[in-house]
Amino acid sequence: MQETGCYDGVTELTLRRQDTLKFETLHTKLRSFCVSAREMARRISASPGVREVGEMVVAIYTPEGDAVALSNGIMVHVHTMSRFIKWMIRQDYETNPGIHEGDIFANNDAFIGTVQVPDVMDVVPIFYERQLIGWAGAVCHELESGGITPGGDVCLAQERYTEGLFVCAEKVGENDELRRDYVIRCERNLRMPIYWVLDEKAKVASCIEMRENVKSIVAEVGLDYWRHVIKEFIEEGRRNQLARTRQLTVPGKYRGHSFYGHVTEGKPGFQPLSDPNWLYNIPIEMEISIDGKITLDFEGTQPWGYHSMNCTPAGMDGGMFVTLTQHMNFEGLVNDGAWMATELKLPKGTWTNPDNETVATATSWALLLPAFGVFQRLLSRGFLARGYVEEVFVGQVNSPMIEMGGESQYGTSFGMAHFECAAAGSGALAIKDGLDTAYVGWNPESDMGNIEVWEQNMPMLYLGRSILPNSGGAGKYRGGCSFVSTWLISKTKHLRLVTSEHSSRVFDNAGMCGGYPAPTCQMHRAVRNTNVKELVRKQKPLPHSIGTDPNISELERLVTGVHETSEGPYITAPHRDGDIFTHSYNGGGGFGDVLERDPVRTALDVENGFITEEAAKQVYGIVLKKGKNGDLKADLEATARVRKNMRAKRLKRACPVVDWLKSERKRVAAGDFTPEVCKMYASAMRLSQRFATDFRSFWKLDVAFTMPGGERS
Amino acid sequence: MTSYSKDVIRDLVEARLPWRQTKQIMSAYKDEDRFFKYIEVVQERVPWKERILLPLSNRLFIVQSGKRRVTKCECGHDYGDYRKNWKLSALILVRNSRKLLREIYPNNDIPNPEWMELREFICPSCGVLHEVEACAPGYPILHEFEPDLDQFYRDWLKKPLSAG
Numbered sequence: 022m023q024e025t026g027c028y029d030g031v032t033e034l035t036l037r038r039q040d041t042l043k044f045e046t047l048h049t050k051l052r053s054f055c056v057s058a059r060e061m062a063r064r065i066s067a068s069p070g071v072r073e074v075g076e077m078v079v080a081i082y083t084p085e086g087d088a089v090a091l092s093n094g095i096m097v098h099v100h101t102m103s104r105f106i107k108w109m110i111r112q113d114y115e116t117n118p119g120i121h122e123g124d125i126f127a128n129n130d131a132f133i134g135t136v137q138v139p140d141v142m143d144v145v146p147i148f149y150e151r152q153l154i155g156w157a158g159a160v161c162h163e164l165e166s167g168g169i170t171p172g173g174d175v176c177l178a179q180e181r182y183t184e185g186l187f188v189c190a191e192k193v194g195e196n197d198e199l200r201r202d203y204v205i206r207c208e209r210n211l212r213m214p215i216y217w218v219l220d221e222k223a224k225v226a227s228c229i230e231m232r233e234n235v236k237s238i239v240a241e242v243g244l245d246y247w248r249h250v251i252k253e254f255i256e257e258g259r260r261n262q263l264a265r266t267r268q269l270t271v272p273g274k275y276r277g278h279s280f281y282g283h284v285t286e287g288k289p290g291f292q293p294l295s296d297p298n299w300l301y302n303i304p305i306e307m308e309i310s311i312d313g314k315i316t317l318d319f320e321g322t323q324p325w326g327y328h329s330m331n332c333t334p335a336g337m338d339g340g341m342f343v344t345l346t347q348h349m350n351f352e353g354l355v356n357d358g359a360w361m362a363t364e365l366k367l368p369k370g371t372w373t374n375p376d377n378e379t380v381a382t383a384t385s386w387a388l389l390l391p392a393f394g395v396f397q398r399l400l401s402r403g404f405l406a407r408g409y410v411e412e413v414f415v416g417q418v419n420s421p422m423i424e425m426g427g428e429s430q431y432g433t434s435f436g437m438a439h440f441e442c443a444a445a446g447s448g449a450l451a452i453k454d455g456l457d458t459a460y461v462g463w464n465p466e467s468d469m470g471n472i473e474v475w476e477q478n479m480p481m482l483y484l485g486r487s488i489l490p491n492s493g494g495a496g497k498y499r500g501g502c503s504f505v506s507t508w509l510i511s512k513t514k515h516l517r518l519v520t521s522e523h524s525s526r527v528f529d530n531a532g533m534c535g536g537y538p539a540p541t542c543q544m545h546r547a548v549r550n551t552n553v554k555e556l557v558r559k560q561k562p563l564p565h566s567i568g569t570d571p572n573i574s575e576l577e578r579l580v581t582g583v584h585e586t587s588e589g590p591y592i593t594a595p596h597r598d599g600d601i602f603t604h605s606y607n608g609g610g611g612f613g614d615v616l617e618r619d620p621v622r623t624a625l626d627v628e629n630g631f632i633t634e635e636a637a638k639q640v641y642g643i644v645l646k647k648g649k650n651g652d653l654k655a656d657l658e659a660t661a662r663v664r665k666n667m668r669a670k671r672l673k674r675a676c677p678v679v680d681w682l683k684s685e686r687k688r689v690a691a692g693d694f695t696p697e698v699c700k701m702y703a704s705a706m707r708l709s710q711r712f713a714t715d716f717r718s719f720w721k722l723d724v725a726f727t728m729p730g731g732e733r734s
Numbered sequence: 735m736t737s738y739s740k741d742v743i744r745d746l747v748e749a750r751l752p753w754r755q756t757k758q759i760m761s762a763y764k765d766e767d768r769f770f771k772y773i774e775v776v777q778e779r780v781p782w783k784e785r786i787l788l789p790l791s792n793r794l795f796i797v798q799s800g801k802r803r804v805t806k807c808e809c810g811h812d813y814g815d816y817r818k819n820w821k822l823s824a825l826i827l828v829r830n831s832r833k834l835l836r837e838i839y840p841n842n843d844i845p846n847p848e849w850m851e852l853r854e855f856i857c858p859s860c861g862v863l864h865e866v867e868a869c870a871p872g873y874p875i876l877h878e879f880e881p882d883l884d885q886f887y888r889d890w891l892k893k894p895l896s897a898g
Contacts, residue, residue, distance in 0.1 A: 267890055268764060271788065273881035280870060282849060300849055300870060311885050351761070402879050406788050408772030410747050411760045451792065452749040452756065491841050498749075526846035528868050534791040535863040537852070540842035569841040613792055614863040635840045668861040675825035675856045678875070682822075689872045695848040698870050719874035 028087075028256040028361060036250050037257065047242065048254055048354055051090035054234040055079050058227035059092040059159075065223035068164050068216040069478055073470035074440045076162035079227050081235060082106055082144075084153045088357040089251045095464050096346050097339035098160035100360050102142050104134030104335045106156055109190050118192045122148045125194030125225055127203075129166075130187055131382040136336040138184040138383050139163040139173025139438070141217065143193070143224040147232045149239050154247060157231035159224035165213040165426070165436035168383060169290075172424020172438040175383035176521035176590050177290050178329040184383045186210045186217075193221075197229055212426050212436025258358020263313035265349050266362070269412065270403030275307040277399050277531070279391035281419075282542065282697075283328060284525035284589040291592075294327035300527065300697040301330075301372070302705060303392045304712075307399040317341070317396060318366040321705050321712030325375035329521070332385035337365050337373050340393040347465050348400055348412065370708055384521040390419045390462055391529040397448070397462075398533055405451055405534075415448025415455065415500060417462030418530040418541055418607040421523035427595060430480035430512040437479055441486075444469035446493050446501030446608030449536060454622075455493055455501030455609040457631065469504075480513035481602070485565030489605055490633045495640050496536030496611025497618050502631050503539075503606035505566055507576075509553060510600040517595050518602055520545065525589035536611030543605040545591045546574055551582035551599050567603050569633050576601060615641050616664045620655030628653050642667045689720045692729040699730030736765045743768065744775045769891065782810050787895065788881055793862055794820065796883065798895075803883070809860035819877040824864065825856040830871065 025032050037044045059079045063072055070076040078094035086106030091099045105128045114120055128134060129141040144158040168175030168185030178184040186207065193203040199221055207221075208214040239247045286297040306318045325331045332340075341363060346355050367374035372388055397416030404412040420443065426436035444467050447460035460467045472483050484507040493500030510516055528538040546567055556563055556579070568575035577584055580601060587593070596602060620643045626632040627645060634653075637643045644659035692699055706713035706728060717726050738746075738759070745751040746759065776795070777786050784797040784806070793808045796816040805813040805820040813820035829835050830851040835844040838852070845868075853867040853875070867876060888894040 268766065271881045271886050272890070273879065273883075273886075275879055276876055277878065278869060278873070278876065280850060280868070282846075302870065302873070311882070311889055402791075405791065406879070406881065408743070408747075408768045408789075409764065410772075411756060452746065453753075489842075491839065495838060527850040527870070528845055531868050532866050534793070535865060537838055537866050538868045540839050540844065542845055543843045571836075571841060571843060616863070633841050639840055640838055671827065671854075671856055671863070672825065672858070672861045675827040675854070677858075678822050678824055678826045678855070681826050681828065682875075685872070694870075694872055698849060698872065701870060702872065716874060 028259055028358060029252050031252045031256040034253050034257055036246065036253050044250065044253070047238065047250060048090065050238065051081055052354060054231050055081060055090050055092035058230045059094055061230060062159065062223035062227035065219060065226055066161065067219040068161070069470055069474050070164045070438065070440045071161050071220060071223065073474055074443045074468050075464065075466045076440065077160065079157070079159040079231060081231055082156040082158060083251050083255070084155055086110065086156065087255055089155070089254050090356060093466060095160065095162065095343070097136060097343040097463055098140060098142060100338045100342045100357060101135045101140070101335045102144060102158040102160060103357060104338065105142055105190060106144055106158070108133045112190070120146050120153065122146070123196040124192055125199065126190060127188045127193040127221070128190045130189045131333040131336055131385070132378045133190050134335045135160070136332070136339050136382070137385050138168065138175065138187065139166045141188065141220070143221065143228060145225070145228040145232055147235050149236055149244060152244070154239060154244065155235060155251070157228040157235070159227045161220040161224060163220060164216045164438040164440070165211050167211040170424060170519045170592070171212050171426020171436035171517055172519065174386070174422050174424055174438060174521045175329055176424065176519050177592060178381040178383045179292055179294055179327040181379050181381050184329070184381050194225065197225070199225065212434060255356055255358040258356040259361045260358070262349065262359040262362035266309060266313035266315060269349065269407055269409055270309055270400065271406045272309045272311050275309070275399040275402055276305070277395040278302060278304040279395050279529055279531060280527045281388055281391055281529045282525040282527040282589070283330065288590065288592045296700065298697050299323070299326060300701045301388060302701055303388060303395065305392065305395045305399065307396065309403065314362055314364065316364040316366065319371060319373045320366065320368055321709045322368070322371050322373060323701065323704055324370055324708055325372045325377065325380050329381040329383040330385055330387040331372045331375050331380040331382050332389055333382060334365070334367055334374055336382060336385050336389060337367055340389045341365060341396070343463060343465070344393045344396050348397065348414070368709065386463060387419060387522040390417055390522070393462060394418060394448070394530055398531065401533065410451045413451035413612070415494070415533045415536060415610040415612050416530065417448065417460070418445060418539055418609055419522045419524060420445045420461045420463070421604065421606060422521050423604055424519045424521065425479060425517060427515040427517045428480070428513045439475060439479065441469040441475060441506065442606055443467055445606045446503040446539065448530070448609035449494070449496055449498040449500050449612035451534070451612055452498070454498050457488065457502045458504050460501060460609070480511055480516055481508035482511045483507070484509050484563055484601070487566040488630045489608070490569055490630055491636045492539060492605070492608035493631070494530070494532045494537045494539040494609060494611035495615045495636070496532055497613025497615065498536070498611065499618070499632070500536070500539045500609030500611050503608040505603055505605040507565055507567070507601065507603045510596045510598055510602065512598060514597050515595045516597065518591060520591040520604065523589060530610050532610040533612050535614040537615070538610050539608040541607045542588070544586045544588055546576055546603045547585045547596070548576050548580050548582040548601040549585065549596070551580050551601055553580060553599055553601065556580070564601070567605070576603065616667060618643070620657060620660045624653040624655045686720050690722060690726070696730055699728050702728035703730050736763050737767055738765050740771045740774060743771045747772065747775055780808050787883060790879055791864065794864060796881070807857045807860065807862065809857060809862070811857050811859035817880070819875065821855045821865065821875050825858050827854040827856060828852070829854070
């Protein structure tokens with residue numbers, strides 16, 4: 022690659038030129054092997070995450086570990102598995118423990134190649150005539166990984182030693198069978214081993230199916246053809262990605278940022294290893310070069326920390342791959358070639374590339390998702406400039422997750438991650454509203470799963486699963502709305518509920534072209550020792566949602582008991598039968614000026630519960646009137662008058678940026694910010710000379726200026 | 735090769751195209767001749783004659799104004815040299831209190847204004863809201879996009895621009 026600029030020195034797509042039909046047919050067949058192997062495996066799994074939500078992906082690799090073809094699903098892991106295979110090669114696994122036909126290798130160590138501890142991957146070598154000709158690999162997201170808190174995204178982990186069961190590039194099976202001692206280890210170290218163990222069997226089955234299909238194809242086309250064609254597939258993927266970037270975007274520099282608030286002060290369980298509260302800035306500069314290469318630079322972001330949100334380069338690769346494939350490689354024949362047409366600059370010592378392999382990464386999505394939401398907006402800026410308005414997408418947001426464990430409704434020990442978060446609201450498009458309850462960035466299939474299936478797997482019953490009004494960012498086109506679930510805890514004396522990937526005090530997303538960010542710092546609301554059973558007996562109304570009054574929730578209005586409202590990660594004493602718990606998911610950011618939103622469409626939104634009447638008037642300037650049948654109608658003339666006044670008020674309240682900069686500069690120079698904000702600047706300036714220089718230059722500060730605070734880390 | 739009429743592109747940009755047709759355009763191979771049709775469509779929409787070189791957003795454009803290349807609002811407001819961050823010549827409204835944030839988020843939990851503020855960048859002439867930044871107080875204003883205009887026209891579009 023270094024000498025020719027092409028994958029493995031493949032400068033000509035000779036086989037493609039000689040017989041294009043044969044070439045394309047083979048590529049499509051490999052893709053179909055992957056898709057069908059994944060579907061088969063989902064039927065073996067016991068996990069609702071895999072069966073219902075599709076938290077799985079499979080792929081076929083070259084002997085060197087580069088992805089040739091992949092299924093749909095959580096495509097994040099196509100390149101993380103690649104890192105896993107390459108790691109084993111570098112560690113000379115060929116000598117010890119040996120790589121033989123029928124071997125099964127597993128890994129969930131993010132520093133070897135995955136994103137987080139619940140992402141457990143299995144790969145099997147493919148031999149033909151006693152030669153290694155490739156690998157088949159599969160990943161499932163496990164719903165329980167045996168960490169300090171139950172579930173897979175182990176929120177409370179502050180070092181790797183509390184993240185749960187690690188399998189570090191281990192040979193876990195031989196002769197196509199999982200080793201009994203490995204299964205015993207899983208059974209004795211996990212709260213709910215049935216998920217992990219049956220997922221292992223599902224993955225092995227899919228790998229064997231892909232392996233046998235590949236062998237039959239090689240028998241058909243010949244070994245020489247196979248060896249060469251898989252390289253051409255990847256080189257073609259690389260060229261296609263470069264061409265697609267040149268087709269859809271504009272060369273130049275693009276910049277964006279996002280933020281994330283991590284607040285653990287006073288929460289039980291967190292060890293005092295560092296400051297309890299952190300504000301993360303995630304600046305990204307994207308450069309599109311004239312040959313079409315995309316480079317993302319994370320210079321200026323925060324250091325790694327004693328929490329579970331750190332990310333390894335493998336995880337960053339995963340974020341890049343799943344985002345890129347959704348937005349630029351929609352025809353399906355995508356592989357590692359696309360990834361090779363990109364570059365990530367991950368400053369050492371930051372959360373994107375920790376210089377310490379003992380850090381925890383169990384909830385790395387908390388920072389990954391806002392980061393790659395920025396990437397989506399940067400790409401979209403290019404699509405918009407180029408005229409491909411239908412591809413413009415304001416981007417993904419975090420999808421707060423609930424993990425749980427304790428005593429199940431059957432009286433047994435259990436643990437589970439609730440994956441209904443896989444269907445949040447999407448960012449808006451440049452020509453329409455975002456998708457409501459139908460999108461997350463990390464699983465492009467995005468499915469929340471059926472209520473009844475979740476209820477079979479946890480001691481909680483749904484009181485409601487409701488659209489959360491105004492949860493999409495406001496704009497000419499609003500972000501997609503998310504939902505809120507309200508549960509009655511049932512038939513358990515001990516239920517631990519933990520949440521993660523939930524920003525405190527700051528929005529972790531943005532709008533575009535005048536659209537506002539989605540409101541993504543919702544509180545958790547719960548009630549203990551409720552009178553719910555009495556309400557049921559007396560046939561009184563029950564809460565089905567939190568409602569739309571930020572000062573008093575439906576829970577407070579309808580239920581008596583001990584009411585709790587808390588921010589950020591939900592870590593508290595166990596719940597029990599009769600308690601109520603609610604959890605809100607995130608909508609996406611808006612696009613365009615709110616005063617240009619269609620009043621007629623907004624009337625429908627109000628009728629259907631996506632926007633409140635209050636927001637329609639106050640945010641959008643839309644006057645609605647009740648029709649004869651009680652339906653809502655937009656008063657276009659009154660709306661035009663209100664909007665004219667709102668625009669005039671906007672101009673009156675605003676001031677020139679140059680004036681604002683003068684007064685704001687004094688505040689910056691004095692470091693007149695809350696301690697977490699000061700610490701964010703101090704950390705970023707200490708880690709990045711460029712950030713420090715740019716910051717001082719923007720605010721016209723002395724070259725020796727430093728922000729007070731941030732002494733601890 | 736895929737290609738659409740200017741009328742279709744106009745309807746697409748103005749969000750008037752039926753969803754079924756929009757979806758087909760999303761799923762199909764992209765039309766290589768989109769850019770100049772798109773430029774014609776937005777050029778017809780604006781009330782001024784200077785040539786649009788590149789849209790920066792749905793209401794902001796880089797235009798050739800005499801010998802200068804400037805950033806211009808759809809209403810005609812001139813933000814100056816296109817290489818300079820247009821935001822520095824805009825108006826700003828900063829939502830940095832619970833009261834001001836509540837105006838936009840009447841029914842949801844809102845950020846702590848000591849940790850995050852919303853900055854609205856507004857056109858001084860027409861009052862359109864061009865961009866909203868959500869960031870920590872004190873964060874430098876973002877210069878979002880610096881296109882490589884000459885290389886884009888010369889190497890990708892094969893229609894070099896005359897010197898600006």
